[in-house]
Amino acid sequence: MNLSPLNERFVLHFGEMGSRWGVNRTVGQIYALLFISPKPLNADDIVEQLGMSRSNVSMGMKELQSWRLVKLVHLPGDRRDYFEAPKDxxxxxxxxxxxxxxxxxxxxxxxxxxxxxxxxxxxxxxxxxxxxxxxxxxxxxxxxxxxxxxxxxxxxxxxxxxxxxxxxxxxxxxxxxxxxxx
Known part of the structure; x- marks a missing residue:
């Protein structure tokens, strides 16, 4: 993982808790990263920060979208899909x-x-x-x-x-x- 110690602990904990909440570890970690991120992230950002495969991130994002826990965001001048957790x-x-x-x-x-x-x-x-x-x-x-x-x-x-x-x-x-x- 390419995170600070505090952020890594939070992300790892959410991954562990994910299975208790009905989602897998990957989905829990992706959500935790999006939740604490100050800006929207694209799949490549998530792959880089969590050290996961692109396919795992893609499947995890689909799961989070089905739960309505992430929003798709487009940034001006960038054709990639970005995601963020609701702020509230x-x-x-x-x-x-x-x-x-x-x-x-x-x-x-x-x-x-x-x-x-x-x-x-x-x-x-x-x-x-x-x-x-x-x-x-x-x-x-x-x-x-x-x-x-x-x-x-x-x-x-x-x-x-x-x-x-x-x-x-x-x-x-x-x-x-x-x-x-x-």
Missing amino acids: VWDIFRTLAEEKRRREIAPTLTLLRDALLETPANEEERHAQARMREMHELIEMSNSWFDEIHRLSPETLEGLMKLGAKVQKVLGFADKLRGKDE
């Missing part, structure tokens, strides 16, 4: 959450909806459907919550996240108030 970390967070939902949650909801439409053949299937219904309701509730959170401005979302456990205290207070009314 909240945009990155939202994009990742949307893509995870589209790739992982949506297919599960489809399966659950289809399974819940079937007529159970026996008690075992009735029990299984009851459990699936619970899962479906939880995922749907989470999806609705995600939609509401997604509509918040980054400033409001940041404030909400900073509240942390204080939200639980407010909700606990609300539960106590409801208990007095009942």
